[in-house]
Amino acid sequence: MMVLMVVLAFVLCSVIAPNYAQGSQRLFQGLTPVATNGEPFPWNMLRLPDTVIPAHYHLLVHPNLTTLNFSASVRIEVDVMQSTDSIILHSKDLLITKAIIEEETGASQSRKPLQVLEYPPHEQIALVSSDMLLPGGKYFICIDYAANLSDGFYGFYKSTYRSKDGETRVLASTHFEPTSARMAFPCFDEPVFKANYSVVIRRGDKHIALSNMPKLKTVELGGGIFEDHFDVSVRMSTYLVAFIVCDFKSVSQITSTGIEVSIYAVPDKWDQTHYALEAAVKILEFYEQYFNIYYPLPKQDLVAIPDFQSGAMENWGLTTYRETSLLFDAETSSASDKLWVTMVIGHELAHQWFGNLVTMQWWNDIWLNEGFARYMEFVSVDATYPELQVGDYLLDTCFAAIGRDSMNSSRPISSAAENPTQIKEMFDTVSYDKGACILHMLRSFLTEDIFQSGIVRYLKKFSYRNAKNEDLWNSIANTCSEEDFTSGEFCYSSSQASKNAYQYAGEHLDLKAMMNTWTLQKGIPLIIVERRGSTVTLRQERFLKAVLHSDPVWSSLQQGYLWHVPLTYITSNSKNIGRHLLETQSDTIELEGEVSWVKFNADMNGYYVVHYEGDGWDSLIHLLDRNHTALSHKDRSNLIHNAFQLVSAGRLTLDRALDLSRYLRHEAHNIPLLQGLGYLEAFYRMIEKRNITDVAQNLKNYILQYFKAVIDKQTWSDEGSVSDRRLRSEVLGLACDLGYPPCVKKAHQLFTDWVESNSTLSLPTDVIETVYSIGAQSAEGWAYLLEKYQVSMSGAEKNKILGALTSSKDTGKLLRLLELGMEGDVIRTQDLSTVIYSVSRNPIGHFLAWDFVKKHWSELVEKFHLGSSCIRNIIIGTTAQFSSREELEEVKMFFESIREQSSQLRVTQVAIENLEKNIKWLERNLETLRDWLLKNLQ
Numbered sequence: 001m002m003v004l005m006v007v008l009a010f011v012l013c014s015v016i017a018p019n020y021a022q023g024s025q026r027l028f029q030g031l032t033p034v035a036t037n038g039e040p041f042p043w044n045m046l047r048l049p050d051t052v053i054p055a056h057y058h059l060l061v062h063p064n065l066t067t068l069n070f071s072a073s074v075r076i077e078v079d080v081m082q083s084t085d086s087i088i089l090h091s092k093d094l095l096i097t098k099a100i101i102e103e104e105t106g107a108s109q110s111r112k113p114l115q116v117l118e119y120p121p122h123e124q125i126a127l128v129s130s131d132m133l134l135p136g137g138k139y140f141i142c143i144d145y146a147a148n149l150s151d152g153f154y155g156f157y158k159s160t161y162r163s164k165d166g167e168t169r170v171l172a173s174t175h176f177e178p179t180s181a182r183m184a185f186p187c188f189d190e191p192v193f194k195a196n197y198s199v200v201i202r203r204g205d206k207h208i209a210l211s212n213m214p215k216l217k218t219v220e221l222g223g224g225i226f227e228d229h230f231d232v233s234v235r236m237s238t239y240l241v242a243f244i245v246c247d248f249k250s251v252s253q254i255t256s257t258g259i260e261v262s263i264y265a266v267p268d269k270w271d272q273t274h275y276a277l278e279a280a281v282k283i284l285e286f287y288e289q290y291f292n293i294y295y296p297l298p299k300q301d302l303v304a305i306p307d308f309q310s311g312a313m314e315n316w317g318l319t320t321y322r323e324t325s326l327l328f329d330a331e332t333s334s335a336s337d338k339l340w341v342t343m344v345i346g347h348e349l350a351h352q353w354f355g356n357l358v359t360m361q362w363w364n365d366i367w368l369n370e371g372f373a374r375y376m377e378f379v380s381v382d383a384t385y386p387e388l389q390v391g392d393y394l395l396d397t398c399f400a401a402i403g404r405d406s407m408n409s410s411r412p413i414s415s416a417a418e419n420p421t422q423i424k425e426m427f428d429t430v431s432y433d434k435g436a437c438i439l440h441m442l443r444s445f446l447t448e449d450i451f452q453s454g455i456v457r458y459l460k461k462f463s464y465r466n467a468k469n470e471d472l473w474n475s476i477a478n479t480c481s482e483e484d485f486t487s488g489e490f491c492y493s494s495s496q497a498s499k500n501a502y503q504y505a506g507e508h509l510d511l512k513a514m515m516n517t518w519t520l521q522k523g524i525p526l527i528i529v530e531r532r533g534s535t536v537t538l539r540q541e542r543f544l545k546a547v548l549h550s551d552p553v554w555s556s557l558q559q560g561y562l563w564h565v566p567l568t569y570i571t572s573n574s575k576n577i578g579r580h581l582l583e584t585q586s587d588t589i590e591l592e593g594e595v596s597w598v599k600f601n602a603d604m605n606g607y608y609v610v611h612y613e614g615d616g617w618d619s620l621i622h623l624l625d626r627n628h629t630a631l632s633h634k635d636r637s638n639l640i641h642n643a644f645q646l647v648s649a650g651r652l653t654l655d656r657a658l659d660l661s662r663y664l665r666h667e668a669h670n671i672p673l674l675q676g677l678g679y680l681e682a683f684y685r686m687i688e689k690r691n692i693t694d695v696a697q698n699l700k701n702y703i704l705q706y707f708k709a710v711i712d713k714q715t716w717s718d719e720g721s722v723s724d725r726r727l728r729s730e731v732l733g734l735a736c737d738l739g740y741p742p743c744v745k746k747a748h749q750l751f752t753d754w755v756e757s758n759s760t761l762s763l764p765t766d767v768i769e770t771v772y773s774i775g776a777q778s779a780e781g782w783a784y785l786l787e788k789y790q791v792s793m794s795g796a797e798k799n800k801i802l803g804a805l806t807s808s809k810d811t812g813k814l815l816r817l818l819e820l821g822m823e824g825d826v827i828r829t830q831d832l833s834t835v836i837y838s839v840s841r842n843p844i845g846h847f848l849a850w851d852f853v854k855k856h857w858s859e860l861v862e863k864f865h866l867g868s869s870c871i872r873n874i875i876i877g878t879t880a881q882f883s884s885r886e887e888l889e890e891v892k893m894f895f896e897s898i899r900e901q902s903s904q905l906r907v908t909q910v911a912i913e914n915l916e917k918n919i920k921w922l923e924r925n926l927e928t929l930r931d932w933l934l935k936n937l938q
Contacts, residue, residue, distance in 0.1 A: 001177050001370070001427060002311030002325065002347050035117035035126070042117070042126050043088045046418050047190065051082040052133070054188045054195040056232075061156070061184070062202035062225075063245050065170040068158055069148045074185045076141045076195075080133045087127040087141060090182035090189035091118070092155075094145045099127055102140040114141070123182055123420070143186050152863060153309035153830070155183025156243075161306040164268045164793065171207075171246035173305050173320060175313055178363060178427075179420045181238035189238045191359050192466050197233040202226070203245050210264070211243040212236075212317040214299050234296055234316070235464045237359050242315030244303060253281050257288060259295055264303040265327060268793050272327035275338070276302060279345050282384040284352075290379070291353050292456050293463070300352070302326060302345070307830050309870055310427075312344050314351030314373070321348070322830065324795040332797035334765040335718070335725035339388050343377040350376035358459055361466040363423045367413045367519070368472060370427065371435015372455075378436070388722050392671045394440060395604055395637055399675075401433035402609065402645065405524045406545045407917070408557060409909040413438070413519040414469050421904050424867030430522075437607045438518045442476075444605035445566040451476070469519055473512040509581070514564035518607070525563040526649075527582070530613040531598055534591040538582055540565060543609045546917040548650040568602040570635075571595040572623075577602045597623050599631060604638040611651050617643070621656070624663035633669035640675045647925065648917060654925040655932045662936070665706065670727040677707060681734060683929065686881050686918060688843050695926065698933040700738050705938060711735045716746060718764045725766045733770045737807070744774055751775035755784055768797070772804030782808055790826055802831065806838035806845070814845040818852050822859065829863055833870040837877030850878045854894055861901065872907040879911040883918035891915060 033041040043049060056077040063070040078087070099114040115128040133139060149172055150157035159171050174184060182189040201209035205224050209215075213231035221227055233241075249270040252262040261280050263273040280302055288294055297317040308322040325344040328337065354376065355369035374397070381390040404410055413430055417423045443451040454476030458467070461475060526543035529536060542561040547554050565582040572595045580589050591598065597619040600610045612620065620639060623630060631639070643660050646652035661676045680703055688696045704711070714728045735743040750771045754761045763771055775781035782805060789801040805817055818839060821832035840849035853860065853874055864870040879891055891912060895902040902908045 001313050001351075002344050002373075033119050033121070035119055037117065039117060041119040041124075042086045042128070043119075043122075043124065046122055048088050048090070048124075048188055048193070051080070051084045052087045053079045053081060054193055055079055056196045056198070057185070057187065058198045058200075059185055059241075060200045060202070061243060063149060063156070063172045065158075065172060065204070065207070065245065068170070069146065070156060070172070071144075071146045072185060073142065073144045074187070076143075076187075078139050078141060080135050080137055080139060083132050083134055085129050085132050087114075087129075087133070088124055089127070089186055090123055090179075091125040091145075091186040092120075092123040092180075092182045093150075094147045094183070094186060096125070096143055096145045096186070098142075098144040100142045101127070101129055101133075102142060104138040104140075123179070125186060145186065147183070150183060152865065153307065154180035154865065157307075159305055159307035161266050163266075169247060169266075171244065171248075171306075173244045173246070173303075174242045174315075175309070175320065176241060176315075177239040177313060178366075178423045179239075181241055184241075187238045191237040191239065191363070192361055194235045194237055194359070194464065194466070196235055197241055199230045199233075199241075199243055201228050201230075201243055201245060203228065207245050207247050209243065209245050210301055210303065210318055212241065212315060213297065214260075231298075236316050236356060240314070240316045240356055242313075242318040242320065244305075244318070244320075246303075248303065250301075251277050253277055255281050255285050255288075257285070257294060259284060259297070260299040262299065262301045263326065264301060265323070266304070266306065269304070269323070269327055272329045272794070273304075275328035276326050276341060276345060279342050279384070280349065283342075283346050283349050283380050286380050286384050287349055287353065287376075290383075290452065291459055293353065293357070293459055295352060296357070300349070302348075307828060309830055309864065309868065312348045314348045314355055316352065316356045319348040319351075322795075324799055327795055329794040329796055331762060332765060332768065332792075332794040332800070334729060334768070334796070335722045336729065337765075337796045339381075339390065339393070339722060342381050342385055342388060343390065343393075346377040346380040347373045350380065353459055357464065358462040359466050361468050363417045363426055365414050365467075365469050366417075366423075366426045367431040367435035368467065368469065370431045371413070371439060374432045375436035375439040378440075392634075392723060394436070395634060395641075395671065395675075397433045398437040398440075398604065398607060399641055400429055401437050401607070402524055402641075404429040404910070405434055405522070406543050406609070406645065406649070407910060407913050408544060408547060409906065409913045410522045411906065412522045421865075421867035424865065424869075425872070425906055427869060428872070434607070438515070441566060441605060441607050442515070444568075446476070469516075470512060473515050477511040514566075514581075514583075517563045521561060521563075523561060525561075525565055525608045526651075527565065527567065527600060527608050527610045528613060529598065529600055529610060529616055531591075531595075531616060532614070534594060536569075536589040536591060536598060537586070538567070538580075538589065539586045540582060541585075543645075543649065545645065545648040546913050546920065548920070550650070563608075565608055566606060567600060567608075568606060569598055569600045570602050570631075571598045572630075599635060599639070601638055603632055603634040604641075609642050609645055611642070611646055617652065617656060617660070621660045621663075624660060625666075628663050628666055633671050636667070636669070636672040637675045640672060640679070644679045648921055650924065654928045658929075658932050658936075662706075665709075670723045673710065674727060674730055677703070677730070677734070685841070685843075686883050686922070687926075687929075689846050689881050690883055690922070692926070695930050695933065698937060699929070702933055702937055704735065704738055704740050707731070711740060711743065716750065716764055716767050718766050729766045729770070732767055733773070736770050736774055743770075747771045747774035751781065755781070759788060765796075769800040769803050772801055773807045776804040776808055779810075782810070782813055786826075799834075802827070802835065803838060806835060806842060808842075809844050811844055811848055814839050814842065814848055815852075818849070822856060824863075832860075832863070833873045833877070836874050840878045841881070846881070853878050857898060866901055866904060871905075875905075875907050875911050876914070879915055881918070882915050883922050885919060888912070888915050888919060 031044055033044050035041040054076050058075040061070055061072040096116050099116050100111050101114050103110050117126040154175055156174050159173055160168055162168050181187050199211045202225055203209045209228040211230040212233050216229045216231050219227040248264040249267045250262045250264045251273050252260055254260055263277045265273050301318045303320050304323045304326040305320050311325045312321040328341050350373040354372040360366055360368045378390050378394050381388055411430055413435055417426050458472050458475035523542045525540045528539040542558050547557055567580045567582050569578045571591055573593055643652055643657035647654045647657050664676045667673050684699045711731055714732050736747050747770055751774055754763055776785055785801050785805055789798055792798050817835055821827040821835040836849050839845035895908045
């Protein structure tokens with residue numbers, strides 16, 4: 001699943017065997033749960049028992065898109081592993097009208113009713129039999145039930161769209177990950193219970209039905225009702241089952257290996273599907289070659305759903321997407337929009353192998369799905385669309401991961417998660433971004449060939465099965481395959497491989513032990529480098545931003561942390577990259593000859609922060625100022641990032657980091673430019689919100705002065721590479737927001753021309769939002785844009801209009817947007833968290849957004865579910881730029897007032913720690929920033 005995370009904000013180590021009572025499950029031992037009818041419920045744990053296991057589901061679903069409910073039946077073939085008289089499975093908000101059990105013995109068949117007991121706290125039902133069920137018997141559970149189509153974004157839910165002629169049309173779609181298949185059919189809703197599925201959908205004559213597999217036949221039932229029968233699925237987990245009833249149109253193409261790929265969208269947006277089809281075919285063909293495993297289904301549908309909370313969902317053979325994650329409109333979609341669509345498709349198609357073919361055993365290892373899919377976005381897009389320069393965006397991914405992981409409120413990649421709220425929270429920056437970054441580090445460390453062959457072994461060994469963290473490391477470390485043994489070729493055995501297979505700078509590697517330091521403990525290492533002559537002394541410690549070295553708790557937060565860090569480095573004399581595996585708290589390296597500088601983490605292929613003691617930073621600052629191209633653009637971005645991160649940790653003074661950034665006047669590459677500019681903008685936003693007017697004004701003047709040449713050379717066009725176009729969007733957007741007169745004048749003229757043309761004038765897509773934002777500052781312009789928003793058929797354009805509308809300096813207009821988002825008609829509910837975040841970034845709307853969240857908290861949780869990405873984005877988005885002790889107390893008081901919910905969430909800890917970090921940063925650095933600006937303003 002692709003989770004939408006808010007830019008800048010984003011944003012327990014045991015592996016639990018399936019179906020055994022461990023950890024938080026033991027809380028219920030000794031207690032007898034009581035079913036809704038007052039009788040004892042025969043199971044007292046969150047996880048299901050393994051006494052009965054599903055083999056095959058036969059599912060019939062009939063949604064009514066007028067009454068917005070559905071009736072259904074499911075027949076589950078089960079295997080009894082231990083004698084029992086009750087079957088425990090999941091069900092949520094389903095009205096069960098009949099439950100029977102069929103037993104086949106030879107030629108005869110018996111049918112007996114089952115008593116249904118419900119236990120809503122665990123979202124479980126018990127089906128109690130009058131006879132014992134015995135191992136080896138052939139049993140079928142048959143359940144009739146009904147339910148309303150869900151109002152939210154989980155289970156079997158309704159979605160609507162408005163056609164060009166103003167008609168509102170209804171569809172029904174599913175989203176089951178992680179724990180919502182139980183909202184659509186009674187099931188064993190845990191990833192380890194893989195089964196086959198035969199799906200039948202009833203629909204009206206104006207609709208089509210889609211499911212994971214191709215349609216085998218359609219039966220006309222009469223009365224305008226048709227029944228679509230779909231082929232039997234491969235073995236898969238419940239969260240990957242999907243079905244849709246809609247009136248969409250599609251475009252299709254056959255891949256080189258015979259897979260039919262189709263893109264579905266509402267009829268009025270069919271012309272926006274063609275780029276996605278091209279990308280999906282290319283990327284699917286790439287993955288078949290890269291993984292050396294054919295895609296196992298005959299078709300792959302990609303469907304743009306009008307109402308969709310996350311970015312996309314990897315249902316096997318029927319991937320679903322938010323419209324902006326799949327549709328590309330040449331008139332209004334920017335270069336960044338195109339890159340996003342391509343990467344989301346790369347992510348979801350990677351899941352067809354990582355997650356679908358091989359599934360994590362439990363949600364504590366969801367990173368095996370999401371970290372891999374996030375990383376394979378970069379691998380696949382780099383191979384299929386090299387012109388998109390996607391490798392540069394991996395830096396941003398790792399910067400985001402470090403931002404989260406350098407807080408004490410972070411968590412290990414592999415973390416305990418039991419209930420649905422905890423499981424939803426696992427879909428975060430740690431699983432996605434940190435997971436991708438440690439895989440990139442491992443790939444760079446082992447070499448591409450060894451990494452690729454290792455993951456192919458992993459996929460082949462665990463196909464249609466479930467895997468744990470350690471299974472991945474064992475597969476990569478074991479250089480043998482079954483083919484090697486059968487062909488008689490020599491290779492390492494599994495036990496030998498972990499010790500001998502890979503030599504790294506002459507050192508032997510225990511891969512599992514190494515990678516456990518990255519997945520079973522939270523945080524990120526700080527590598528402290530001190531060079532004296534040709535001797536480099538290395539130390540490692542845990543990098544923390546919100547806790548300073550001088551704080552009393554610092555030492556206790558360092559205890560027990562040690563990483564096996566594959567270091568890389570370059571020097572003033574080196575022609576090759578140096579390598580060293582740091583497995584201890586300290587070590588030394590001898591360089592070849594005298595050097596004038598050394599830079600660790602070459603091209604930022606490693607996941608660690610580096611601090612240079614002695615004259616280390618001075619030599620690098622001097623190098624950047626004198627000859628910055630001696631380092632790659634990735635190395636330059638890495639130095640900017642590390643310097644400002646070290647300021648937050650109290651390791652480097654702000655004036656030294658700002659001194660380093662002054663080399664940017666020579667910088668020609670867009671990635672370091674955006675990195676340096678991003679920090680200055682973040683400082684400006686925080687200080688502006690605190691009304692520290694002299695520093696805010698001087699910082700604004702400095703940005704406009706210092707980057708004037710970069711701003712002035714930007715054209716108001718769509719020319720250049722993706723990187724050039726991204727820079728244009730960012731730089732002109734900031735310049736106009738800061739009131740740079742030439743920028744404002746040009747944007748205002750373009751907006752006027754566009755309005756006078758009745759919005760028929762084609763604006764350059766990369767500057768559309770900047771133009772709209774200037775236009776939105778007038779009452780007439782704002783009203784015109786809101787009207788345009790309501791009729792636009794382009795999701796990309798609607799996003800840009802919404803961003804512009806939230807930039808208004810009129811609090812009444814901002815409040816209206818928040819209210820429209822809450823109503824969910826003009827502004828869809830799926831976009832409400834984005835509206836709240838965008839209003840909170842507006843200095844005029846900062847407290848408005850926070851007060852809105854406090855007032856409407858219960859309604860927001862009802863709409864989005866506790867633990868969801870939207871709730872996390874709302875909490876982080878509205879508190880991220882608070883920086884006073886009064887604001888900290890207010891946030892704490894609010895979290896205390898909703899303690900029953902906030903105590904279940906990690907994100908509340910993240911928000912408080914982030915606020916504490918901001919307070920400390922301002923207290924330590926405000927005067928330094930004030931003085932530095934006065935010295936450096938011309």
